[in-house]
Amino acid sequence: MSALLTWPEGSARLWQRLEGMLDRISPMGCNPLAQAGSLAVVCFLIAIATGIYLYIVLDTSLSGAWSSINGLGAPGRLIRSLHRLAADGFVMLTAVHLLRELTLGHFQRYRRLAWWSGLTLLPLLAIIAIGGFWLNWDQLGQYSAWSSAELLDWLPLGQNAFVRSFGAGSLSDRLFSLLVFIHLGLPLLLLFGLGLHLQRLNRPRLLPAPTMSAGLLAALLLPALLWPLQIHPAAAADTLATSLALDWFVLAIHPASEWLGPALLWSILAGGFLLLCALPWLRRSRISRPLVDPLQCSGCGLCVADCPFDALTLVPASGTGGGRVAWLDPTRCAGCGICVGACPAATPARSRRPLASAIDLSDIRQADLGGPAFGIGALTSAVEAALRSAGAPLWLAFSCAHASVPSQLPANLRHWQLPCLGMLPAGLLDLACAQASGVVLLGCGSDSCEYRLGRLWTDQRLAAARPPRSHRSPDIAPPLQLDPAAADEAAVLDQLRRWMDRSLPTEPGI
């Protein structure tokens, strides 16, 4: 049990490293591992579009289904191949998405709804995908139908009703129409479930960048053109094909049932599913949550707009005529602190000392000294003090708690760790960049932010494209952004040292 409680730490580092490697060849926001979920949605849309054509040409009767698909011309066969490959892609990318979220431990309290709703969609996806093979009513579809029926009939549901339904003389046009209806109707339910899956996310990314969608479409077209799908011979009640070109992405459950037996297979499937469902209870971690100071809050709503998990809303402030203040829903809060970075009151440009942010999270640590965690006001004071007292060139590092930061950073690099770099107010970074020899941000990859939007908001604030904006003068170098997961520790340290050498202040007159 202890291994279960601690496992994601090591595997998460491994996954971050993998995503970091793909970051090198992916433009910003286009990492296919991080975007596996939205790529799966693209596959789903391709399957729907091609499925509409197939529904038009399909004769939805037992006797006519096979010949209607067998008679397709070359364009029709290409569309059918694309339909099948899109379904395969959907299954595979969904599996990658699940593996990613599992590995990174993304099933915590604030992600429970997304986790559970996503898991619920898996059986639905399996029914839609497997049932699609039956509609041709070729030998592969018949084998899948028989095998599925035997697997279902092992459960004490209906007295071998499924096996009998697909037996000789039992399969009717009416049952076949029902199968078509299920294959068409359940995707609507899947769409509804997808809405639930994304319900608690601010700015959910349903679709990837257009270039990624185009790349995926091209990737599906490649095998569809190279090896167009061949339909198997028509099904016959008295024949079972001895050799089948099985689609292993969708139909692997049938050989698994033959090799393991229905009892063991159902035990593995049900046990695995229940274990995944129980993970949010089995592995819990402490979450520090921010505090709103209603006296400082102006009700500007920037924190509400920036919160990745929709944990903040504006509510009427008590005692003020029509004013509003931010209110935090603790059940949705991830403790990322991105709201602190969004708060205009958190900037050191404010004359008030000590700095009092309208929303603050006491989860910042001075990495090299340890000690208790503190909030953004104390961080601002510490940065100002470090800059004032620096006799020699001083570099500042801010790291994300989820980034794989090297254990030994260079000695003259003062280092603070935050829950997410999105917690850093742009004004504080402006101050640091203006007065230190250099500032480095050690965070997640461009597309792998632990809290989804922290890296994006930081980039946009630094580019003065999102409030509260950076007002850094053009002649001041912006912070260096490094993803330590993209390389090994020695390479990161080497990169840091070279950057520090380059940014050494030059003596006047030299």
Added chain:
Amino acid sequence: MTRALQIAGQVVLYGAFGLFLGLFSRWPEHHPLPPEHGLLKLSIRHQGERLQACVERSLEELAELPPNMRSQQRCPRERAPLQVELRLDGELLHSQLAHAAGLARDGAATLYFRLPLAIGEHSLDVRLEDNPHREGFDYHLSEQFTLATGQVRVVDFDAEQRRLVLR
């Protein structure tokens, strides 16, 4: 990394993904049956006889019932379980007892068994019992048959002719 290298890397990545999908959507081939085998199935759905015979109601019993429920006979609903034995080439390969479906055990009982079988000639002997009040089996099927590669033969119960058949 230069833009050109990034694009080349993505072409390789997406191309490999497409080829991976294309390959495993059809390969390796699966063989549901061993070489030179067919399939013998036993698939029976049949209502056993009632466990208890119907009894006539007395006049007193009828008088106690509401007028719309005064049927002359009272028939307990529970059905007998089915007992089946399947012998192939003289060897008993399957024996199964199947209870009637439903909370009151008044539905049909179903039996299912599948057996991959080497091709060639076989002798089949199936016996089915559905009436506990009679000694021995009630239905009997004895047949020689030849099985071809991939052929599926099914032992079923013909409800109209009330006999076991090999389809």
